[in-house]
Amino acid sequence: NAYTGTYTSGLIHHVNITGLSYDTVYYYKCGSLSSGVLSPAFQFSTPPPVGPQSSYTLAVIGDLGQTSNSQQTMEHVLSDPTMRMVLLSGDLSYADSEQNPRPGNPCTQTRWDSWARMVQPLFSQIPLMPLPGNHEVEQEGPPPATQQQFVAFQARFSLPSLASGAQDGNLYYSFEVGPAHFILLSSYQPFDVGTPQYNWLLHDLQSVDRSRTPWLIASMHAPWYNSNTAHHDEQVETGMRSAMEKLFYTYKVDLVFAGHVHAYERSHPVYNQKPTSDAPTYITIGDGGNREGHASEWYPQPDWSAFRAIDYGHGRLDILNGTYAHWTWHSNVYDEEKVSDEIVLLHNDGHAGVSAIAEKHWPAGVRDLVRNHQRHAATRHTRPHARPHPRA
Numbered sequence: 418n419a420y421t422g423t424y425t426s427g428l429i430h431h432v433n434i435t436g437l438s439y440d441t442v443y444y445y446k447c448g449s450l451s452s453g454v455l456s457p458a459f460q461f462s463t464p465p466p467v468g469p470q471s472s473y474t475l476a477v478i479g480d481l482g483q484t485s486n487s488q489q490t491m492e493h494v495l496s497d498p499t500m501r502m503v504l505l506s507g508d509l510s511y512a513d514s515e516q517n518p519r520p521g522n523p524c525t526q527t528r529w530d531s532w533a534r535m536v537q538p539l540f541s542q543i544p545l546m547p548l549p550g551n552h553e554v555e556q557e558g559p560p561p562a563t564q565q566q567f568v569a570f571q572a573r574f575s576l577p578s579l580a581s582g583a584q585d586g587n588l589y590y591s592f593e594v595g596p597a598h599f600i601l602l603s604s605y606q607p608f609d610v611g612t613p614q615y616n617w618l619l620h621d622l623q624s625v626d627r628s629r630t631p632w633l634i635a636s637m638h639a640p641w642y643n644s645n646t647a648h649h650d651e652q653v654e655t656g657m658r659s660a661m662e663k664l665f666y667t668y669k670v671d672l673v674f675a676g677h678v679h680a681y682e683r684s685h686p687v688y689n690q691k692p693t694s695d696a697p698t699y700i701t702i703g704d705g706g707n708r709e710g711h712a713s714e715w716y717p718q719p720d721w722s723a724f725r726a727i728d729y730g731h732g733r734l735d736i737l738n739g740t741y742a743h744w745t746w747h748s749n750v751y752d753e754e755k756v757s758d759e760i761v762l763l764h765n766d767g768h769a770g771v772s773a774i775a776e777k778h779w780p781a782g783v784r785d786l787v788r789n790h791q792r793h794a795a796t797r798h799t800r801p802h803a804r805p806h807p808r809a
Contacts, residue, residue, distance in 0.1 A: 424526040431575035439466045459541040462501060464594045469631050469739030473595035474499050474794055477732040479506040479676025479703040480550070483532045486729045487706025489749045494731055495539055496753045499794035502543055502594065506676035507550025507638030511708050512569065524555055529569055547574065548601040549588055550638040550676060583617050591621050596739050597632035598625050604639040604653045609660050618661065622668040631739040631764050633670045640675035642684050642699040644722050647712035648677050662688065665697050671764050676703035679712040680727050681746055683758060687721040698762065704729050724758050735790055740764060743787045
């Protein structure tokens with residue numbers, strides 16, 4: 418939209434590193450050997466081999482932004498050395514307007530740079546796997562405003578779209594890690610039957626080998642199930658659900674994450690707006706920090722809604738093995754160790770019965786499985802503690 422001046426980014430450089438070993442810590446620096454200008458040394462851990470015997474822990478964040486609440490979310494995730502990836506369900510930097518949300522604010526691309534400085538302590542060490550939200554569209558108004566959507570999001574990231582058969586840059590893609598296949602979709606690209614995104618999704622679902630990656634996890638920005646008054650039943654929500662929900666149920670997607678609504682809500686397994694035992698569990702987690710405040714009003718709780726809350730925070734998913742996963746939601750109000758919502762998931766494919774299990778109904782031995790996984794992860798995958806860069 419209406420820029421005030423010209424913005425030129427710093428150097429954006431992508432490199433594909435091959436030949437790495439699984440489950441290995443690597444150290445690296447960024448810069449130029451010839452000039453002698455190099456960053457401090459960073460480190461990252463590669464993931465375990467793909468397969469049902471692997472385990473994996475990731476954080477899930479939505480609508481992060483770069484406020485004091487965003488920094489608190491980052492500090493919570495940084496305080497947990499076992500996190501090995503962050504899935505970010507859209508709305509990253511909020512560069513499409515100034516800090517204070519008021520009509521007519523111009524797009525401010527420098528906020529991508531200040532956001533990158535804020536998140537560098539974490540994302541220099543573990544992978545960030547983002548998808549675009551409405552604040553990444555960044556196209557509004559006639560020329561001289563850009564007429565191309567997602568310019569910054571396409572330029573600043575290098576995501577495995579081509580490797581997964583997608584043709585629209587970074588906007589939707591899939592990847593495998595440990596025992597899980599992840600599908601990240603765009604709420605702001607055409608999604609109806611017959612569109613490139615729909616056709617790609619169908620082909621990707623058909624190609625998943627559940628004996629290799631038993632867990633099937635999807636994410637998009639706008640939630641398909643939302644009982645909050647904010648963004649309720651927007652066309653990108655109801656339209657995408659109408660087009661794609663049957664695919665999710667047919668191919669037994671286990672878990673679906675979304676953002677957009679600045680609150681937390683977890684569903685029961687649900688299909689066609691009815692609790693259904695072998696359907697996906699939907700989690701809205703648009704509570705990362707944003708700049709617009711909480712979505713604080715709810716409609717009466719529908720039958721499919723299991724838990725909802727209004728706090729800033731993030732989620733943690735421990736994929737324990739090919740059968741069980743452990744989900745926890747952590748509110749910023751408490752220390753990271755405090756759990757504010759918790760379930761165990763039994764992956765859908767090949768299983769009958771309830772796929773999301775409240776703690777009082779956990780099968781025997783699952784609590785010990787969770788504790789052993791967390792203890793093992795804490796001893797194997799540690800990072801130096803760092804704090805987010807002060808907000809620009």
